[in-house]
Amino acid sequence: MAARRQLLDLYRRVLRTNRAVLPRPMRLLGDGYAQEEWRRQRKGNASEKQWEEFANMWTAYCDFLVGKPGSMDRSGELSDNVMSRLTAEQKMQLKSLKEAIDLFRK
Numbered sequence: 001m002a003a004r005r006q007l008l009d010l011y012r013r014v015l016r017t018n019r020a021v022l023p024r025p026m027r028l029l030g031d032g033y034a035q036e037e038w039r040r041q042r043k044g045n046a047s048e049k050q051w052e053e054f055a056n057m058w059t060a061y062c063d064f065l066v067g068k069p070g071s072m073d074r075s076g077e078l079s080d081n082v083m084s085r086l087t088a089e090q091k092m093q094l095k096s097l098k099e100a101i102d103l104f105r106k
Contacts, residue, residue: 003051006055007051007055010055010058010059010062011034011038011058013062014034014058014061014062015031015034017061017062017065017066018030018031018034018065020066021065021066022065025104026104029097029100029104033093033097034058041054078094
């Protein structure tokens with residue numbers, strides 16, 4: 001039960017961080033993406049190891065947004081290591097996200 005509480009706290013942290021850091025259009029996109037990812041993870045019968053990796057990546061995301069030293073690369077590019085671990089569905093989601101960002105920039 002404690003792990004479930006920690007995950008819920010992390011989800012709230014993601015939404016609070018988005019609200020504090022991102023401009024409204026990007027926040028709406030980020031909140032929707034986070035909500036969908038959490039829903040898929042919950043319904044996907046993830047193992048404990050998968051939940052740990054999931055939580056680690058979302059924690060890194062929050063640290064990145066607030067500019068915590070030692071957080072992810074701020075270039076916005078995913079490393080080859082991360083890209084090689086993405087599923088085909090995640091790669092499609094990433095492509096959609098990049099397209100949405102490109103439209104936002106225009």
